[in-house]
Amino acid sequence: MTDPHPAASRGFSTSEFERRTDAAQKIMAQCGLDAMLLTTEPEVRYFTGFDTIFWLSPTRPWFVVVPSKGKPIAVIPEIGAPSMSLTWVTDIRTWLAPRPEDDGITLLTDTLHEVMPNDGTLGLPMGHETHVRMPAADFRRLQSGLDGISIADGTDVVRSLRMVKSEAEITKIARMCSIASSAFADLPNHIKAGDTERQAFAKFKIDLLQKGADDVPYLVGSSGPGGFTDVINRPTDRVIIEGDMLLLDTGSLYDGYSCDFDRNFAFGHASDAAKTAYDLAWRATEAGLQAARPGITTTELWATMGKVLEDGGCSGHQIGRMGHGLGMQVTEWPSLMAGDDTMIEADMVLTLEPGLAFGDGKMMLHEENIVIREGGAELLTRRAARDLPIIT
Template sequence: AYDIVNSLVGSEMCIRDSHYQLLRGEFPNASFTNDVSPFIEKIRLYKTPEEIKKLQGAGAEADFAFKIGFDAIRTGVTERSIAGQIDYQLKIQKGVMHESFETIVQAGKNAANPHLGPTMNTVQPNELVLFDLGTMHDGYASDSSRTVAYGEPTAKQREIYEVDREAQQAAIEAAKPGITAEELDSVARDIITKAGYGEYFIHRLGHGIGKNVHEYPSIVQGNDLVLEEGMCFSIEPGIYIPGFAGVRIEDCGVVTKDGFETFTHTDKDLKVLPLKD
């Protein structure tokens, strides 16, 4: 059943009549419902070793994209220009023809809005620059975020970065079979709240990843789902201070029998990039 549904269900999770008839032929004694979304979500919770390899491949492409993006930063370059260079280099150097979503680059105050795409805003010295990007690799998505400093960061910029990094690392270390999605969200959220930035962490800790960039489960307050081996999702705490800066650090990964293995490996110590004209 897993192989049939996995091959028939697309990104919109709908089954055509021809697919329905095929399923009826495979399972003549089964009953069917109009809404198969809960069934599909449950199946898609667990990734096979073959799927995990594809997710790891997508993660490696995201790591490459970060290198391109970091190198493209210079004074006066627009967010859109940096995003465009990332997409172009992915195509010509890695053969990546599709991103899993629009490549996001946000400099300075723009990064305080996590829903804002790249604009004609230009990078200026001593700003934080946030990257959020991903690729499609053999039908499977990556999604990862890093934030870097262009020029020497202020004490406040360093502080919010280190709080977010601590929260993300603590959540990665806590992610293992037996913890609930809500408890995992709380691990990161409590650290950010204790540091005085709780009101600036304005979204869930994470989301599932697979054939779609957003899948089940949702790592969020109120979700008592117990995490199990083979589940794949993001861990992405963020701190967004309007008019000042935004920081997000994100890795997708898989729950193993012992913990959580990420698909991306770009260093998460605060990278301070030299000023370039």
């Protein structure tokens, strides 16, 4: 089969980061923000290209300041200077960290006063799916040193930009979706009844890496007789037997961009209830695929899938939404749910994830990854099998 999503080039051109920064500065001006402070891995990477797993260490804070004009300024621990110097950022200010008595706060405060000499308003992401990554005591110290500089919510700046992807971003997500689709298609050749969940998941993870994934940071699911009741658990030593169902859900990475979708399998045979639930979730996903297009809201898309489930007698589930944005993180803005009401635009990348409860508290989930084009949804994943796959 010809791969519809061939290998994507790694990294981004300088012009990509220039475009992102210029767009952010335009939004900042509209919102009355004189600078933005970024403290989390995805926001720092989005504007600089700084890509390291050193973020897993909680010891050191990292800061990037986006001024009203010009390039971002990195205020980072000295250990990160060589890596940051490989990016398009040229103004890199460092301190020898960790230094608990003043872990970059004075340096950051001085930088903010330099780029905002007349005081003004500093934007800081404060909304849902954002956080401030520094010790609370350090944040209080930063606030006390800002003097005439006020802090306002800058969530809309990063949210509006990151929800709509560039073609370079879409290509990376598509490549990861293609790799994971191939691994899911090959999974019945690697696992069997008698494997433990841990063994089945390990085989899948190894195959993902061998097929080209850079990392598999998110791999969850479970098995159970005729179905499963937990969709976010780590694998256990439970032995999979005939009559079981297995769900695997992965957010694997290619060049810093993620897929996020699941597949369901039965072993030996499946109950009529499981087959019916699978069919209902598949049809709800199909309705979402047909409905997704620019100009409708996330709530309308959610309702389209929900109507199929309701018409099929769905008793609901406790997941809270039926999809979300996708990109550098396995879940991003927006949420496909009642009340979100985000207007869907071309070049958004979304997951469609209808789910339902059936039988004795069992669950069924379907998930596909799509990019929104002017004419509608374009699948990035290879569509799930029409009927519940049975591994014999």
